[in-house]
Amino acid sequence: MFINxxxxxxxxxxxxxxxxxxxxxxxxxxxxxxxxxxxxxHVSYEVHMLPFVQQLLAGLAPQTLVLTIDGSxxxxxxxxxxVSLIYQQRVIPLLWLVKQGQKGHFPATMHIELLSKV
Numbered sequence: 001m002f003i004n005x006x007x008x009x010x011x012x013x014x015x016x017x018x019x020x021x022x023x024x025x026x027x028x029x030x031x032x033x034x035x036x037x038x039x040x041x042h043v044s045y046e047v048h049m050l051p052f053v054q055q056l057l058a059g060l061a062p063q064t065l066v067l068t069i070d071g072s073x074x075x076x077x078x079x080x081x082x083v084s085l086i087y088q089q090r091v092i093p094l095l096w097l098v099k100q101g102q103k104g105h106f107p108a109t110m111h112i113e114l115l116s117k118v
Contacts (some may be wrong), residue, residue, distance in 0.1 A: 002034055003052060010090065044093075053094050062085070067094070067118075069111070073103040079108050083118050094118070 005017035018030040018056060025033070057065070066086040074080045075098075082096035085090050 001030075002037065005034070007090070056085070056092070057094075060085075066094070069114070071106045074098060079103065079106065081110050081114050083114060 001018065001023065005019075005021040006012055006097055008020035008022075009016045012016060014031055014034060015027070018027050018034055018050075021030050021034070023030060046078045068084050068091065069081065070084065070091075071079060071081045076097055077100055079101040080096050080098045082093050084091040084093045086092075095114065095118055097110060099110065
């Protein structure tokens with residue numbers, strides 16, 4: 001539901017995503033459901049995101065895949081470094097690291113850690 005909403009809306013803002021999720025519930029209910037899902041401590045990349053990423057990459061394997069590395073500030077005093085797939089003028093996150101830090105240059109160790117996981 002989350003991924004469908006992100007792709008359909010072209011956004012990662014919760015309310016915008018909730019408006020585009022494929023369910024008949026009210027938008028505020030969908031927004032609460034999505035919020036509870038991503039705050040759940042049992043939700044993990046390996047269980048919930050990796051199978052989607054594997055299927056996506058398998059389906060796109062016959063063509064040239066373009067990946068990008070990008071960093072940004074997220075939350076309070078946190079930075080995220082992610083590897084994303086560029087597909088049809090959209091960026092689809094494949095893997096990311098989030099650490100405490102300030103906006104600016106990302107340390108080489110963080111790049112190495114991210115690329116070793118990719």
